[in-house]
Amino acid sequence: MLRAVAARPAIKQAAAARSFSSTAPAQETLREIEQRLKSVKNIEKITKSMKMIASTKLTKAQRAMNTAIIYGKTNNELFEQSQIKSPENAKSLWIVVSSDSGLCGGIHSSVSKYTKRGIAEDGSEDNQIVILGDRARNQLQRSNPSDVKLSFNQIGKQVPTFADAAGIADTILTSGVEFDQVNLVYNQYTSQIGYDAGTLKAYTDKVLSESEGFKSYEQEEEATKDLAQFSFANAIYATLVEGHASEINARRNAMDNASKNAGEMINTLNLKYNRGRQAQITNELIDIITGASSL
Template sequence: MSAVFGRAALRQVAGARSFSSSPAPQATLRELEMRIKSVGNIGKITKSMKMVAASRLARAQNSMKYAKAYGAANNAVFEQSEAAKSEAKVEKILYIVTSSDRGLCGGIHSSVAKAAKKDIEQGEGVGKEVTIVALGDKPKQQLVRGSVGNDVALSFNQIGRAVPTFNDALAIADKIESEGINFDKIKVVYNKFVTVISYEAAFIEIYSNKALAASPSFAAYEVEGDELSGDLASFSMANAIYAGLVEGYASEISARRNAMENASKNAEEMISKLQMSFNRMRQAAITNELVDIITGASAL
């Protein structure tokens, strides 16, 4: 009987041990050495990208100063003409979400995409016929995957490779008009450059030629026909696109510089931790070898 109870107890102990979790295997010295080298190479790449972004930031900021004049001119036109007080109803809104095709710059792309979605679902776009034009592959991907994906009618790529020019904005505006997209109002969503380390999503509002022609101050000039208001509205759209692209480009370069700086710091911290682990394991291996040598010598 005692033998039976003994075998049962052994089975219970064996079963308990089979369910125990084994400790995770530690990395070897060779694996730690390879890890340190790989993290070091990544750190070199991020430092190089940071230096490149820093060198391009001054040129981007300089271009942004000139581009802001275009946005200020647009604001002056619509403010002095009092287009917002026009009798024309705003039933169709065109959102032009400006960003780029490039990554490794933090949340610069999600910033404009979230701002556009919020304005469409909770702001001025509620109850209106909405059309979206995406400038850049990154904002297009986020908008298409979201709840407003069906509203994306047109997209452009090859954005953000260099400082945007007014000819680029003019070509985009011409393409939008050639597609026959109807709108009563345009809202250009872009990243506003606040400081070197911060940015925020902002809007540039443009009214259609109908709203401009029906505005109180514009009608006082007694201009015959819609040619002048149409040309002015088209030129204002190109101006706003240009201002949004250039300021968004400066924000992106600044964000990429900050992201690469943070990545370089993280790489340095990771290397120091891995180096400490490597030194401890190496010291333990040397100590074990010394213990074996001393033990063998004592046995002899």
């Protein structure tokens, strides 16, 4: 009997505290936490699957990139040996290499920002932009709508081929866009955890034929034109393939980070659910003890 009397004040205090907490703002119920937990687990499954897919594609993209880089190095060597100098008031064409796919971090924003910064530093009023991929197009059409002359989509679904690059180069050359030099802005593959936006330059047959190194040799006009067009297609191919490898690598890293964040959220929600469940069990025990003591 003494035990029951001694227990009643403590029980009354617990019941009063519980009634006071009911007047506080409503918190998440266990059902809501359980639904959130289920949603996050489903998202984690998706991000892990996408990471595995990107990891599988990355090997193929890196193999193609190692081959395509040779094309870019050959172009650079050609222009360096020719001692090309850009003419005064040269018309610049900026080709921005991105893709149509997302979920790969800020890789598309990097080339857009690099292009806008390059145009501002160039200071020329005659800048023209050609965009490869819908992602960069959506960004640059808001900031430089009057400079965008052409855009291409269906980019980045598969590893680019030289035929794709040749088709893009032919479309640009026959579109009526006039330029003296080309700045191809793309994402350079630096490591498995990073990339940097950079440029690869190309020049027209007119600028090539007037270079100091090229004047030393007798070249037919048609041969010079073909060489310049082939170099242009080479540069597009090299930047497309390296940009594709950088994108796949960025998507894998983005999905890996998303999976880690989902795992941390799952642990937090599990802890929150367990605490709520324990509080619910405690309240039920208090109700039982209160009812028993009142009898």
